[in-house]
Amino acid sequence: MQRVLITILAFFIVFAFIGGCSTVQKMPGMSKIASPKKESDDGLYRKVPASMRADVKEAEFDLKRAKANASLAEKKLKLAEMKKEREILENKYAKYNTNLAAVLVKKADIRVAIKKMEAIDNSNLGNKEDNINRIASLKTKKLSVESDAIEIKADMDTTQLRIKALTKQIKTHEKKIKKK
Numbered sequence: 001m002q003r004v005l006i007t008i009l010a011f012f013i014v015f016a017f018i019g020g021c022s023t024v025q026k027m028p029g030m031s032k033i034a035s036p037k038k039e040s041d042d043g044l045y046r047k048v049p050a051s052m053r054a055d056v057k058e059a060e061f062d063l064k065r066a067k068a069n070a071s072l073a074e075k076k077l078k079l080a081e082m083k084k085e086r087e088i089l090e091n092k093y094a095k096y097n098t099n100l101a102a103v104l105v106k107k108a109d110i111r112v113a114i115k116k117m118e119a120i121d122n123s124n125l126g127n128k129e130d131n132i133n134r135i136a137s138l139k140t141k142k143l144s145v146e147s148d149a150i151e152i153k154a155d156m157d158t159t160q161l162r163i164k165a166l167t168k169q170i171k172t173h174e175k176k177i178k179k180k
Helices: 002-025 041-045 054-122 128-179
Strands: none
16 A cells, blocks of 8 residues: 555656646746747848848858759769669670670580581491480580570660660750759
């Protein structure tokens, strides 16, 4: 029973402090940082004579110019990022092109090997079963290489489309920057 009374008393004390603090903040002429209320700066500025506003007008002009320069800098940064992305895509395209050339060389090499084995088989040289198995194996490799070439060509085509789209965006973005 005594614990319940102590708990209730503690709650009353806490609420008294909270209530007391909130009423102190609401006292007339006092703010949360204990300074008197001021009229808004705009209201006071309207009372400044026009002859004394020249420095403010100059500062406002400088602010507008600074904002315009910041906006232009952001646009230039975005343009640079777009160009960098296009360069990455162009490098990727070049790697695909190199890989495709290597695959085509491999395909031609396998074709030569197939033609040699067919010539050997047609001349009735070597073991007929071994010749047929080797030709089949080579043709399977050729199909695998052709599949790789098709995949690389598809990657090249999609990369090229992305490069074209990005180039178009870059041109549009450059026109916007030149207008400013």
